[in-house]
Amino acid sequence: MRLGDSVDDYCSRCKRTTDHAVVSMAADDVQKVRCRTCSYEHKYRHNKTGKKELTKEEAFQKVLASVTGQLGGSAPEPAKKKRAK
Numbered sequence: 395m396r397l398g399d400s401v402d403d404y405c406s407r408c409k410r411t412t413d414h415a416v417v418s419m420a421a422d423d424v425q426k427v428r429c430r431t432c433s434y435e436h437k438y439r440h441n442k443t444g445k446k447e448l449t450k451e452e453a454f455q456k457v458l459a460s461v462t463g464q465l466g467g468s469a470p471e472p473a474k475k476k477r478a479k
């Protein structure tokens with residue numbers, strides 16, 4: 395993440411999650427962002443809107459669970475590979 399990068403965050407003026415530009419950073423943390431829709435500059439809220447949003451991983455797992463559930467839950471588990479590090 396760098397200055398000027400696009401980031402999704404909740405805009406209290408737009409009352410929704412919009413595309414923002416990073417305007418202030420401390421180390422690797424985004425401090426301030428500016429809404430690309432209304433140009434409102436505010437503290438970065440980490441896109442927390444109060445209600446929990448599913449991450450891509452969680453959404454994927456949810457879909458996967460519903461799919462395997464429809465199949466009777468007998469889908470074979472994917473082989474777990476050991477990660478050598």
Ligand SMILES: [Zn+2]
Pocket residue numbers: 405406407408409412429430431432433434
């Ligand atoms: Zn806005």
